Amino acid sequence: MGFVAGFLKVLSGLLSAAFAIAGIGLAIYGSVSTYLIFISNSDMVIKDYGTIVPSAMTVILGLVLLIFVIMGCTGVCRESTCCMETYASFLILLAMAHFALGGYCIVVYKNTEQRALRHQIENDLRMKLENAGLDEIQDWMSCCGILQPAEEYRFVDATKLNGYELPPSCCESRVPCSIDSPDRYSEGCLTSVFDFTVGTNIIIGYISLGIAATELLGAIFAICLSCCVWRHQSVAVWR
Known part of the structure; x- marks a missing residue:
């Protein structure tokens, strides 16, 4: 095998390893963000x-990428044109899916x-606050109340908290703290939930575009390597 084919083989192998890491990272990041959006956003x-x-x-898409990386690694290591071409085809399909996403x-x-x-997130959070269902969101998002924690909890839970204490989920120390304590989270949950929801999806958008471009590059390398291997095998047969 010539220098070009060897160079392509090394690049394809490195990209396959990078895709494996990316697949795992996408699956983990997607799982965590899915859970946080699920608990912070209402069904509506x-x-x-x-x-x-x-x-x-x-x-x-992360799990699918991880599965097909195995095929790509097999094709590169064994110099199997069939595996490499199939791998390249699926990388192109994944790239299209990532571009769309x-x-x-x-x-x-x-x-x-x-x-x-x-506005809808704010309405949902107010319902959770009135039903004492805001604790999990406050724990995960490090926030308190909706817009103005002290006033909201003084109004909603005046009898339960004596108007002066906030629930543990509102406090960094995870024990009830006063509404004037520096230990309480100062940011309302509306800002935290909205920024996380929108920000996470924007980040996923840019990551998806970057992954898509890399997948197209990997597909091109795999096709070129397949052609080199096919040519080398054909020359060996004719000799």
């Missing part, structure tokens, strides 16, 4: 705005107004 928000779709798709996230969550989504 998830259904109407599809806020959980990008994270869920990230998990799926990335474009969707950036167009929907970065370049459009999100007032309706913010």
Whole structure:
């Protein structure tokens, strides 16, 4: 095998290893963000705005990428043109899926107004606050209340908390603290939840575009390597 084929083989192997790491990373990041969006967004928000779709798709595409990396590694190591060409074909399909996901996230969550989504999240959080269901969100998001924690909890839980104490989930020390304590989280959960939901989906959009470009590059290398191997095998047969 010539220098060019050897060089392509090394590059394809390195890209396959990078894809394996990327697949694992996408699956983990997507799983965590899916869970956090699931607990912080109501069923209505998830259904109407599809806020959980990008994270869920990230998990799926990450796992699919990880599966086909095995085929790519097999093709590169054994110099199997069939495996390499199949691997390249699926990389192109994955790249198209990642381009679509990335474009969707950036167009929907970065370049459009999100007032309706913010308003719906605020309404959902108020319902959770009234039903004492805000603790899990406050724990994960390090926030307290909705907009003004002290006033909201003084009004809602005046009898339960004597108007002066906040629940443990509002406090960094995880024990009840006063509404004037520096230990309490100062940011309302509306900002935390909205910024996390929109920000996560924008990040997924840029990551998806980057992964898509790399997948196309990997597909090109795999096809070129397959051609070199095929030519080398053909010359060996004729000799």
